[in-house]
Amino acid sequence: MATELLPIGILVSGRGSNMLAIADAIAAGQVPACIKVVISDRPGAPALAAARQRGIEVMTLSRKQYPSRAAFETALAAALKDKGVELVVLAGFMRLLSQTFLDQFPQRVINIHPALLPAFPGLDAQRQAWEYGVKFSGCSVHFVDEGVDTGPIIAQAVVPVLDTDIPETLAERILAEEHRLYPQVIKWLAEGRVEVRGRRVFIRA
Numbered sequence: 765m766a767t768e769l770l771p772i773g774i775l776v777s778g779r780g781s782n783m784l785a786i787a788d789a790i791a792a793g794q795v796p797a798c799i800k801v802v803i804s805d806r807p808g809a810p811a812l813a814a815a816r817q818r819g820i821e822v823m824t825l826s827r828k829q830y831p832s833r834a835a836f837e838t839a840l841a842a843a844l845k846d847k848g849v850e851l852v853v854l855a856g857f858m859r860l861l862s863q864t865f866l867d868q869f870p871q872r873v874i875n876i877h878p879a880l881l882p883a884f885p886g887l888d889a890q891r892q893a894w895e896y897g898v899k900f901s902g903c904s905v906h907f908v909d910e911g912v913d914t915g916p917i918i919a920q921a922v923v924p925v926l927d928t929d930i931p932e933t934l935a936e937r938i939l940a941e942e943h944r945l946y947p948q949v950i951k952w953l954a955e956g957r958v959e960v961r962g963r964r965v966f967i968r969a
């Protein structure tokens with residue numbers, strides 16, 4: 765069955781390993797999507813070079829270039845729309861987005877977070893979980909709202925915390941799950957199988 769490719773835009777701020785995992789899954793024919801553009805808010809983000817190497821179009825939109833957050837977000841939304849993006853994928857994009865931005869892509873902005881939300885939102889989630897002493901952590905893919913990692917959860921993957929773990933080894937094991945889960949969720953969205961009812965999200969068979 766031929767499926768139309770979902771045009772996605774990936775927003776990054778740093779390393780870009782999730783962006784690459786998505787690009788790999790698309791290239792392997794596992795996800796019916798195409799990456800229209802990768803946009804970084806940080807000019808030196810390693811993710812930019814990695815994307816460029818794959819032949820993916822990249823852009824840098826630095827907040828500092830704009831007089832206000834609103835002006836920055838207007839430019840960001842315009843760039844995404846200009847490329848025909850229908851799904852905005854945050855992959856290590858370390859910036860909150862306003863409702864005005866989100867309204868332009870209703871239920872079409874997703875994020876990955878390296879903890880089992882609603883536990884440990886915000887920065888350094890893997891360390892937060894390790895310090896708290898939980899026995900399981902993991903990652904969550906969720907729709908983005910105005911809050912910090914608070915939108916409806918689409919999918920989660922669980923990772924055990926081992927007695928021998930330090931935050932870095934836990935983060936590594938979580939990252940492997942992130943790289944599996946994020947392409948999977950994009951696949952479900954591309955197939956039109958994701959249904960949102962309030963805070964609850966269902967994946968149709």
Ligand code: GAR
Nearest residue numbers: 778779780781782855856876877878
């Ligand atoms: C990932 O672990 C992602 O879950 C996390 O940043 C890392 C980016 O890595 N995101 C957050 O903490 C968002 N609250 P990557 O650039 O290699 O994909």
